[in-house]
Amino acid sequence: MSKFKEALERGKEARRQHVERGRDEKTERDAPMANFDAQARAWLNDVVVASLEAAKADVAGEVTVDIDTPPRRRVKSSIPSVRFQIYRKRGSDKRVRRTFTVSVQLGGEVSVSARGIVAKEVGNIGDRSDTRFRNLVAKLIEDAAKGT
Numbered sequence: 001m002s003k004f005k006e007a008l009e010r011g012k013e014a015r016r017q018h019v020e021r022g023r024d025e026k027t028e029r030d031a032p033m034a035n036f037d038a039q040a041r042a043w044l045n046d047v048v049v050a051s052l053e054a055a056k057a058d059v060a061g062e063v064t065v066d067i068d069t070p071p072r073r074r075v076k077s078s079i080p081s082v083r084f085q086i087y088r089k090r091g092s093d094k095r096v097r098r099t100f101t102v103s104v105q106l107g108g109e110v111s112v113s114a115r116g117i118v119a120k121e122v123g124n125i126g127d128r129s130d131t132r133f134r135n136l137v138a139k140l141i142e143d144a145a146k147g148t
Contacts (some may be wrong), residue, residue: 040080040104043125044069048102048110050081051134055141063144064089080104084145086137100140102133112136 056065059071059139068083081103100114110128112133122133 028066036106036108037080039125040055042084043110043123044080044102044104044128047123047128047133051130051137052082055134055137057081058140062089063087063141078089085141088147093123 049069052067056067059065064085066085067083070089081101082115083099083101085097085099087097098114098116100110100112102110102122104110104125108124109121110123110125110133111119112119120136122136123129
């Protein structure tokens with residue numbers, strides 16, 4: 001084999017190794033993000049949606065709890081979050097609807113925010129406890145029943 005052919009073959013082999021190494025590094029780099037996304041969505045479903053569904057069933061006659069989860073096609077492009085509304089059903093013609101957003105930050109912290117209020121931390125995706133979130137929902141239901 002000529003010197004030039006050998007150089008060409010070495011170059012091709014080096015390129016193949018570089019491409020394979022790049023794929024492996026990309027897979028390793030993307031794996032933690034995919035894992036975080038899966039953990040965050042699982043926490044939102046297991047804790048937030050389950051708690052809101054339980055609250056919705058408990059106060060169905062007096063207060064409305066609407067839950068809005070993001071559609072599947074948007075799931076990959078957005079920060080894991082769930083939106084919900086809590087408002088009084090009866091008593092006033094003018095319904096005050098406040099939309100709350102439960103979102104997961106990259107560090108795993110979960111917070112609830114709404115326009116006009118300071119975001120409140122309600123947990124971490126590493127902790128499966130729903131106590132803090134349920135307490136906040138109870139307070140929001142109480143506020144909605146008062147009409148504030």
